Ligand SMILES: Cc1cc2nc3c(=O)[nH]c(=O)nc-3n(C[C@H](O)[C@H](O)[C@H](O)COP(=O)(O)OP(=O)(O)OC[C@H]3O[C@@H](n4cnc5c(N)ncnc54)[C@H](O)[C@@H]3O)c2cc1C
């Protein structure tokens with residue numbers, strides 16, 4: 001057992017975890033945060049996407065012990081003072097989901113994607129270009145780590161485009 | 167997952183000592199490959215040595231104009247580095263064509279280099295696989311081998327090395343720096359991965375206790391006009407069927423410098439030296455590009471499922487060189 005401290009959605013937790021417990025299992029089963037979903041448990045779907053120090057990661061391929069002393073944000077932590085995050089509101093307005101299983105991962109991913117883009121992160125669509133505009137092709141590529149089995153991609157794209165281009 | 171001990175050393179010396187004294191120990195970088203393989207029971211380390219506390223996450227200028235990349239630099243950070251984008255665009259593009267944004271944010275340079283094959287039979291404990299269980303056979307030979315290798319294969323194994331980043335590094339003559347209790351070693355990336363031969367389970371020119379500390383890129387002027395082109399079954403978030411890392415310099419219609427490496431076709435990033443030799447000094451024409459590709463691919467050994475890769479590799483090489491002739495280094 002290793003004791004770790006982790007700030008999750010603004011609250012500091014002290015956790016006793018075996019080193020082989022994934023960050024996803026620690027969040028879901030130790031902290032009761034079932035927003036992050038276990039879709040594939042092998043990095044192939046993005047349903048488990050959470051933010052670590054603001055950076056999007058797949059919690060299923062992370063050991064919780066690797067993320068000791070980090071600040072983790074899950075879908076449960078995006079709303080501010082009872083007000084949904086703008087990306088959450090846009091997903092509702094544009095029907096960015098059907099069954100909802102991929103949605104928490106999609107939204108966490110989109111929030112971090114917009115921050116990455118603002119910080120100048122390139123994508124393979126725009127290559128080495130200095131600054132890419134968030135075209136539909138860019139958004140699709142930058143969001144390709146989040147699959148949706150229901151195929152709600154058009155609504156997801158509409159929602160993200162709306163937040164990206166106010 | 168099989169239980170293991172966990173240690174997180176604070177410096178390179180302690181990390182190297184931690185594996186030297188524990189034969190069943192494995193390093194963990196981002197964990198995106200190791201955690202998956204441990205969950206499948208394919209990797210079963212007794213101790214996991216977390217590299218996350220080591221000060222190896224910087225990209226530094228070298229006096230000769232090259233770059234020194236720490237082994238813990240995240241794939242996304244390396245792809246975004248302005249120096250990499252300006253001087254070695256193929257490397258930035260190769261990284262950005264791999265995996266997903268989430269995985270690139272986690273994955274480290276060291277882990278990307280040493281990631282293991284995605285052959286489905288390697289992952290399937292019920293299947294025969296000489297890489298996972300030496301002597302058990304290879305179910306890929308007569309199985310589902312659409313994704314498998316066509317160059318440098320053996321009758322024991324036709325798995326590919328799946329990295330995109332490594333293909334660009336091989337084309338750029340990158341060198342890996344390795345540390346162990348026995349000292350420091352430098353290994354060209356082009357020599358780091360082994361062809362299967364009779365021992366497909368021995369994948370790297372590296373002992374288990376050797377820590378990758380850095381990758382060094384020499385100055386490669388021709389790489390300013392370079393690109394990485396990846397062909398796969400869907401537009402994103404899929405491994406390469408075939409990929410090409412190429413750099414080209416053309417003067418008065420003739421090729422004056424060229425770099426070429428292929429991904430998705432072998433157990434290692436395939437530096438296409440024969441093609442490079444034929445390209446340099448020849449005309450910058452599609453015919454000449456095609457002849458160079460044919461010469462490189464002449465030794466291909468195909469199976470029913472992957473025979474298409476030869477024509478696909480040829481077409482991708484020609485198209486990439488053609489684009490570079492017209493001066494476009496961006497995708
Ligand atoms: C769904 C999915 C899709 C993917 N698609 C692609 C793709 O299209 N293209 C692509 O190129 N890759 C792809 N990947 C693979 C990904 O790039 C690798 O998993 C990643 O680069 C590994 O880096 P890591 O730091 O997470 O490695 P880890 O999992 O931490 O380690 C991998 C191996 O390297 C060893 N190791 C790590 N660091 C060091 C070091 N410094 N010195 C010595 N040994 C070390 C570990 O012991 C382990 O054996 C994909 C992965 C997934 C899960």
Ligand code: FES
Pocket residue numbers: 037038039040041042043044045046047048049058059060061
């Ligand atoms: S559950 Fe983590 S990527 Fe699918």
Ligand code: FES
Pocket residue numbers: 096097098099100101102103147148149150151152
């Ligand atoms: S809404 Fe059902 S998987 Fe995306």
